Amino acid sequence: MLSLISAELLKIRKRRANWIMFGIFLLFAAFFLIAIRPIIAADDGRESIEFVRANEVMRFPKGFALLIGMVSQMGRWILIVFAALLVGSEFGWGTVRQVMARGASRNGYLFAKLVAMIITIILAMILTLVIGSGFMVTGDLLLGEWNPDLPAGFVSDLAGDTFRTFGMAALFALLAFCITLLSKSPGMGMGLGFVYLFVEAIFIGLFRFFGGFWQDISGYFLTSLSNAVMSANKIDLGRFFGGPPGAINDRDPLEAGLLLAFYVVVLLAVSFWVFNRRDIVGES
Numbered sequence: 001m002l003s004l005i006s007a008e009l010l011k012i013r014k015r016r017a018n019w020i021m022f023g024i025f026l027l028f029a030a031f032f033l034i035a036i037r038p039i040i041a042a043d044d045g046r047e048s049i050e051f052v053r054a055n056e057v058m059r060f061p062k063g064f065a066l067l068i069g070m071v072s073q074m075g076r077w078i079l080i081v082f083a084a085l086l087v088g089s090e091f092g093w094g095t096v097r098q099v100m101a102r103g104a105s106r107n108g109y110l111f112a113k114l115v116a117m118i119i120t121i122i123l124a125m126i127l128t129l130v131i132g133s134g135f136m137v138t139g140d141l142l143l144g145e146w147n148p149d150l151p152a153g154f155v156s157d158l159a160g161d162t163f164r165t166f167g168m169a170a171l172f173a174l175l176a177f178c179i180t181l182l183s184k185s186p187g188m189g190m191g192l193g194f195v196y197l198f199v200e201a202i203f204i205g206l207f208r209f210f211g212g213f214w215q216d217i218s219g220y221f222l223t224s225l226s227n228a229v230m231s232a233n234k235i236d237l238g239r240f241f242g243g244p245p246g247a248i249n250d251r252d253p254l255e256a257g258l259l260l261a262f263y264v265v266v267l268l269a270v271s272f273w274v275f276n277r278r279d280i281v282g283e284s
Helices: 001-014 016-035 037-042 048-054 063-093 095-101 106-143 153-182 186-210 213-218 220-228 253-277
Strands: none
Touching: 001 016, 001 106, 016 037, 016 063, 016 106, 037 106, 037 213, 063 095, 063 106, 063 186, 095 106, 106 153, 106 186, 106 253, 153 186, 153 220, 153 253, 186 213, 186 220, 220 253
16 A cells, blocks of 8 residues: 555656646745735835735735635645546556556555545645745845744644645545546546536525525535635634634534535545446456
């Protein structure tokens, strides 16, 4: 099993597309946390509340709220691509048949891919926070605003928020994982994953507009439930300014987390069931 996981991690590390996507994400983070700071600071003569707040949320350590928000929103799109390539490329190259021919069990093969995916997402989260903190400090030093003091309880709050954000990001990766496994195509996994996010956003908006029963139904969508979980985050842009959390949902975060856990079990069960009944050797 360890050899299978190591092999999957090696594939992930060698896939250039993964590094390109991570690099693009970091470029966006650098833009918001470093490049745009002098532009905002140069306009401080206007002293508008918008400019003051914009500069404030990019400083250390409040910039972590911006980073976490980027992982939650932009990260889900990137992870859909990542998961689709992780699974679908094996069918396109025919390597899945080679692995099975070497005696690997189907459950072990799929489990190794899931573990490698989770490990990679965790490492990407840690790297994002470390590199992002460097961006924040760089921006603060450039503007002479560096203050290393951390609010009381900040580290524990950041750890809890990071765990919740990781879970929500991994959820959408798992969705693409399952779709790609069903379709045997990375293109279908990415395409249907993106379509789901677009269509889901439209339906959530419509159902909330209609209100009543339909609004209650909208609370069962993946994004609505993930927003409910994220509303428990302590390091949040809305909370920094005395307002409500940025991710607002009527459902209790714990209840939303339990529903999402049920969805995860269903997705995993479908993935393993389909893969164990598929004729891999006979596929062209």
